[in-house]
Amino acid sequence: MPTNNVFLLFCAVLLVLGGVAFTLSRAKAARVRATGMTMHAQPDQYAWFAVLATAGPALLVSALGAFALLLMGAEIPTIYLLTASLIIAVIGLVMGLNQVRPDFHARRAIEGVIRKLLAAAAMISILTTLGILLSIITEALRFFQMHSFWDFVTGTTWNPGASFLDAAGRGDEGGSAAQFGSIPLFAGTFMITLIAMLVAIPFGLGAAIYMVEFAPLRIRKAAKPVIEVLAGIPTVVYGVFAALTVAPLVVDIAGLFGLDASYSNALAPGLVMGIMIIPFISSLSDDVINSVPNSLREGALALGITKAEMVRNVVVPAAAPGIISASLLAVSRALGETMIVVMAAGMRPNLTANPLEDMTTVTVSIVAALTGDQEFESAQTLSAFALGLVLFIVTLTLNVVSVFMIRRFREKYRVNNL
Template sequence: MQPANLLPLIGVLIALVFALGYGKSRALAAPLGGIRNLKSLPFYYGARAAIWCGLPALAVLAFWLGFENKIIQTLVIGGLPAELQPDSAGRASLVLSQISNVASGALPPDFVPPGIVAAADRLQGLRADSRLLMTLLVIAVAVLGGFIAWTRIAPYINAREKYEATVQRLLFACAAVAILTTVGIVFSVIFETIRFFGKVPFTEFVFGTSWSPQTAIRADQVGAEGAFGMIPLFVGTLLISAIAMLVAIPVGLLSAIYLAEYASPRARKIIKPLLELLAGVPTVVYGFFAALTVAPFISGLAAAVGLEASSESALAAGLVMGIMIIPFISSLSDDVINAVPQSLRDGSLALGATQSETMIKVIFPAALPGIMGGILLAVSRAIGETMIVVMAAGLAANLTVNPLETVTTVTVQIVTLLVGDQEFDSAKTLAAFALGMMLFIVTLALNVVALRVVRKYREHYD
């Protein structure tokens, strides 16, 4: 049984055990004179039994799914003939991808060696056996846990305390999972980055001005072993993000000020939903708009005034990205401005200030921490955007600050490096992790700066 089908079954078992526990607690309370003589309400007895049924089963399911693929892959690779045994981690990844494609029908068996076909059949068999064993084990654990909890229901047990203690531990576990996941992501990126710097010097990556990760065909080409200078990528990222922010921050912020302070209720009801519709447009649609409308318009306009512009440019990508980000800044800033206490407005107006003076000197400084948070979110959104850049700015890693030329960004190159079947022990693929690590450091620095600004102003207006 597939996990997607197993989860509803576990839900049904949990509901059944809850009903049985609830019914038993009420049945035990009847001879004692009613539920007032129980240590807890019947709901808590049923909920405690449901937890005993659901949590162990879900834990077994998560554990099984976490290690299933790794174990099956190890068994499949170990069963390959000696001539097909991979000699490196990257080669093993390619062989496993080939076996999976044959097993799924994406790759015809006639195009691969017989050993790969046999391994694909074994992979399918192991997956089927694993699903069957997982289903039986999860159901058995759920039934056993529910039965044990049902037998332990007694009037003298304080089920509410045990239920609340379990829920508290569960909430702590959820918080711990979020933290540990973040730590795991960071350390996995760090380890792969260290492997990359074992192949490419750190100084070449950080200070290099050429990006050509593919291996050159001729020795006289740029970077016969690949050029891994990150400066063109980060310059392109900052250029497109800066253009987007120059569009999004003024328009979004002024829109928020108008909607919060000047617009009539009727105008606000019409304009705000229309403005927020921009946030629901898929990025690929923005990419089409940038590639088919904005980029040709900019190219034609530049040619009309005597400038040379590429058919794909940073300006086109930045302008459309800025339009896409407007709702992030506008909506968040609007909410923050409306959250400023009305007493500040009344006090300023009572002292003779105009509405515009009140906005500039009282409301805006009070709302600045929240506005900075919205801008930071918008900057992170701009830095992480990929589709618009691919369609409107291209893939060429040019070191330039001319917005009319083709550039690329860090995220686009990360996607490009990891597309298709890749060997994860080559400098080309490991470069994606190094770029991700540097992007993480830059984003972290932006967060630190924003937090300092927020704390500085929050001290005055809390």
């Protein structure tokens, strides 16, 4: 029998066993309860516990078997694995029925299973992050064995050149000319991010303040979803808009002032990226401003100041930690953007302070290093992991700072919200 049919049969049988467990356990619990005995849970709770006892171990065994088959290369016939899982399901059904008794806390047992599932989900997230970090560090150390770490973080020229020749044993043909100074890449990254934040923070914060403090309810209901639609537009669409519309517009406006601007300039992707991040800052700032206690607003207005003065002198300072944390999270989002930059700013590492020139970012260079035809052992490929490690540290620092500021905001107003 084909594997797909076997799997469908397994799911059908397991579903039937779960239904039987639910029906029999609920009926047994109802009979015990009808005798007048005090039970620690409702019949439905005993029934759902029996379902968990039936399906849970069977699915766990199937998942472990699949893990052994796919990742460890074990040779386990599929039919045997699924049959063993069904046998375990039957054993679990019998044990679940035996637990239907007055002294068993079915509700607590179900809650314990749910807590363990949630803890497992959290551990998967943590372990995934650690795995990513470990893989990046391992390959980055291989790169730093080829090139100096100091030259990497202080060098002003990014020119991998023919570094792949080193891996092929032909370094005397030009591989030694490779230069891996990351400052132009990070300068371009921070330049475009700064432009994006100069657009996103004023407009995003202004939209949040208007929505919370000034907008009528009907306008808020209509405008808020429209603003948040910006977050659902694919970044490649933003990249096309930046390359075909904003970049030529920047060139034309610069020409009016007698300035030379490249069609692959840093200003265009920065502006478009800022537009893309507006709903991110607006949504987070909206929640933070809404969390400011109304007692502060009412006290300020009772002193006779205008609503605008109340917002400027009371609400915004009170919400400042949350607004700053939202801005830092938006910076992390901007640092990792790739598509808009590669389509509108180009791929040339250019150390300049002029946003009208072309430049590139760290993420674009990572993509370029990993998608070429060079050997994986070459310094050019491994440099992507070194760039990723530094970018990971930068974004991690911003996220940690934002978390601390959010905690500070919550602690500051915890008493007022009670």
